[in-house]
Amino acid sequence: MAAALSEVSGRPRPGGWTRTPHYRLFIKKIPKESGFQFKTKYFQQKVDHFGFSEVSTFKQRYLIADQDWDRNGGPILFYTGNEGDIVWFCNNTGFMWDISKEMKAMLVFAEHRYYGKSMPFGQKAFSDPKYLDYLTSEQALADFAVLIRNLKRTIPGAQNSPVIAMGGSYGGMLAAWLRMKYPHVVIGAIAASAPIWQFENMCPCGSYNTIVTKDFLKSGKGCAESIRNSWGAINKVSSTAEGLKFLSSIFHLCSPLQMDDVESFKGWLSETWVNLAMVDYPYAASFLEPLPAWPIKVVCTHLKDPSLSEELLLKKLFEAVSVYYNYTGNMKCLNISQTATSSLDDQAWYYQSCTEMVMPICADGINDMFEPAKWDFPAFSEDCYKTWGIRPRPDWIATNYGGKNISSHTNIVFSNGDLDPWSAGGVRKSISDTLVAITITDGAHHLDLRSKNPKDPPSVQKARTQEIQYMKKWIEKTKK
């Protein structure tokens, strides 16, 4: 059925962006201490909520902080965990910690099944794709619904607590979907940078890279153009053995490039530019990597002259990517497989993108600065089949969650930063009084969920204020 897991590669394949460059792929840091005070707990979940013959259970991890909670029915802010270790998301969602006092709220961060320490089938989970059959957004939403009902039943004072779902990125999609599918469980949702429309027939596959390109265009003259020119330079230089050696040397690569590695090398560069667009924050931060404030601007200081000779351009390119990979100056060499699927979390996300989470991305080199690459679904599907023995169902998300036709739902805030490539697939216009879009000018990927910072642009301050207002309104309404 499926190839050995060691064959799973996270790199974009030749001929197209056959992998979704979702930022999950880039998490590799061990969660840092944030100083936030929470308790770690585990809840016994059914592996299969939708069938009865599989009776296994697993322990779902969740983090809970009730120091600011009004024990007489105060609200619960429930983070719908993404594709990774929940501690990391907890530590990177300072917004919830910033507002818990004002909201008198309990904070809960629930880990997504098959990530972090929440493993159905434990060690076996990734040994055979049959154990991954329960890794779907529907099962994850059911976990959240079951957990919330259990918390309300078992925590004294929580019985009548209104619950609001919150999440960013895939976690934001889950927050919105939880409200859509389980409106009796959560009274509303804050869905930050949630690309619920980054699917077949819902948005142009090129928009994503157009936004990345815009960020570079406005961050320095000649910057996007330099990157656009770099692909030809790489192709030309890498066509000889000597050129490959030159490339490996000026990029300080840990392993010298082989002819077969050139596509991966370009994929690694592409992902670097995309990541920078996601984390183009107004202050120094270590979301994916330790970075300076407005990192793209810093990158662009190295890429001012697109008309340089190939060799000079590539040297500049190395300086530019070093801002991302080696801002601290501690790295001795660069590893182009750094963004590839190395961890189990990466593999789990790859499985999800091979099943439901099929998010088409493409480039044309005209409206964007990337090498042209069509969205090649057949090739993508073939890769999935080789790796997991399954075929993606690109239409299922629309059938299940409604696609663009979601107007009958209520109480969801969709926030998007205009710098964030994922905003391409986000809800950027309000649909009704209670399905509200907030645009954060100069905002990257779910900036609003991060801790407040003196350098926050006014747009994100305003977004947070609005989000708090909506949440209070939803809560108020439950009291009537």
Add this chain to the structure above:
Amino acid sequence: MAAALSEVSGRPRPGGWTRTPHYRLFIKKIPKESGFQFKTKYFQQKVDHFGFSEVSTFKQRYLIADQDWDRNGGPILFYTGNEGDIVWFCNNTGFMWDISKEMKAMLVFAEHRYYGKSMPFGQKAFSDPKYLDYLTSEQALADFAVLIRNLKRTIPGAQNSPVIAMGGSYGGMLAAWLRMKYPHVVIGAIAASAPIWQFENMCPCGSYNTIVTKDFLKSGKGCAESIRNSWGAINKVSSTAEGLKFLSSIFHLCSPLQMDDVESFKGWLSETWVNLAMVDYPYAASFLEPLPAWPIKVVCTHLKDPSLSEELLLKKLFEAVSVYYNYTGNMKCLNISQTATSSLDDQAWYYQSCTEMVMPICADGINDMFEPAKWDFPAFSEDCYKTWGIRPRPDWIATNYGGKNISSHTNIVFSNGDLDPWSAGGVRKSISDTLVAITITDGAHHLDLRSKNPKDPPSVQKARTQEIQYMKKWIEKTKK
């Protein structure tokens, strides 16, 4: 794991109503010709919508009638098939046929998976419980959603057709749930006699039998009391071999009663009274059995004197049940296993009631005319485990569909007849402007879905008018 299917018994077990006396259990007639004109079609469905490793498909049967349809976006009335042959439901849902011209509607009747001719795994389906793992309401709803999207995509003129879900009884529950879970697929639902609250902690288990009893109380003096007294008479008479012989003889039973059969015999009688309450229609009809108008009144003409001696009372009881089983006078003997699980459809419903559809029913003999019988969940669960190797999850329906907390949904009409025991678990008060309850005075089980009849009480005429008005309103709104 599971016992052989031949061991499945449909009879209530001693110690409690361990089987849900849902009317599914009583369908046994071959669908009669109705004269309605439709085409029979099949659609290829995935056996598992929620996982990716099971890749089997099956052919879902659906019936389609477009003779009255406005081919330029006219509405589609979509019957969400219940636990049985869809042709039978099609022929017993005259309301849709009565209104198709006025609504310029296409009619579609979709069969529920694992019933009729819509069999995942074909002949194998019931050979091992593992093949039944996909027999759930969630999978059935996904079938409906996928089918509707496909019809709209493939039928010229249907692309913008608004779709309204309709159904009665379990089909009504599915119609309501389809609107709740897939509001992007159906703009509203008519849920007739849909006991969506006949579940744990949502309604008292005794209400069901109290309603049955009320029907008998008002249909003739001494009637309910005679039935209440009959249990003691049966217990006493059946305690001797001679008494058993007497019972078998006066009831003209096809097989003589053994001591072990007494509980089944009483279960068979109980189900007969319950069925009569469901089909207490104002005109002669053959819904479950060929019956006269107001059959309970006819039954009660035989049960006027509760103070008769045991033997005389039992003789009268035989006359009474004969109204139900032998109104045509063609039966030579009565078969007490007639209501038991004999067909595959019955087995499929038993499986569903052993998994999600756990609908507690009980009796106390005081507020109702039945022998006291607690709702004995542990015994029920044990029976399920013995038969299918699985355990029920009585709480799942509430988690998934919201239980009593459904106020955030819109555009559902819940109709209930006050004679219908299933109204006990129905939505009998409007929840909002768009979640509307309609009570049909003198109405039995989804009378409103039946063809119009000169003997229809004004209440059902009014209900149908309201239902049409709501549907038109929903459709109108989609055009804005």
